[in-house]
Amino acid sequence: MKTNTQNRLVSFELVDDVYVITPQIQNMRDANSCLEIRELVLEYARAHRLEKVLVDLTHVKFLASVGVRVLVTLLREVCDLQGRIAVCGLHGELRGLLFVCSLITDDPNQPGPLEVASDRDDGLARLCSH
Numbered sequence: 001m002k003t004n005t006q007n008r009l010v011s012f013e014l015v016d017d018v019y020v021i022t023p024q025i026q027n028m029r030d031a032n033s034c035l036e037i038r039e040l041v042l043e044y045a046r047a048h049r050l051e052k053v054l055v056d057l058t059h060v061k062f063l064a065s066v067g068v069r070v071l072v073t074l075l076r077e078v079c080d081l082q083g084r085i086a087v088c089g090l091h092g093e094l095r096g097l098l099f100v101c102s103l104i105t106d107d108p109n110q111p112g113p114l115e116v117a118s119d120r121d122d123g124l125a126r127l128c129s130h
Contacts, residue, residue: 007024007040008024009023009024009025009033009036009037009040010022010023010024010037010040010041011024012044014048015124016124016128017051017052017128018052018053018054018123018124018127018128019044019048019050019052019053019054020053020054020055020056020120020124021041021044021053021054021055021056021074022055022056022058022059023037023055023057023059023060023067023070024059025037025059025060026059026060026061026062027060027061027062027064028060028062028063028064028066028067028070029062029063029064029066029067030066031066034064034066034067034069034070035066037070038069038070038073041070041073041074042073042074042077045074045077045078046077049081050074050077050078050081050083051078051081051082051083051084052083052084052127052128053074053078053083053084053085053086053127054085054086054087054088054117054120054123054124054127055071055074055085055086055087055088055114056087056088056089056120056123057087057088057089057090057094058088058089058120059089060089060094061091062093063094063097068097068098068101068103071087071098071103071114072103075103075113075114079113084115084127085113085114085115086114086115086116086117086123086126086127087104087114087115087116087117087123088116088117088118088119088120088122088123089119089120090104090116095116098112098114104116
């Protein structure tokens with residue numbers, strides 16, 4: 001089953017039982033845009049009780065602290081339900097930023113709060129498998 005909701009800033013898609021959240025902007029540095037994305041994500045998360053979430057960052061080229069806040073807010077919502085959250089579409093700079101913020105790790109034995117998937121298909125497979 002697949003359902004979609006999209007606006008100019010973020011899209012939401014349900015693939016089987018995994019919710020895919022995809023920011024539609026390249027630069028998540030504008031406070032107003034990021035706050036709007038954060039509110040849209042929070043509203044969606046609370047309406048759908050997200051337990052398995054894949055955040056696809058393929059379109060995002062730059063993530064400032066207000067963009068990281070969107071991820072942390074979503075992480076908090078998912079963790080409150082004992083859910084799982086993975087990210088995909090990380091290029092080198094995004095990967096480095098999330099690593100420095102301790103949101104991801106390179107150690108498979110000590111994973112960070114956000115699981116890392118190589119791409120969308122890998123993320124869906126990881127989250128569907130449990």
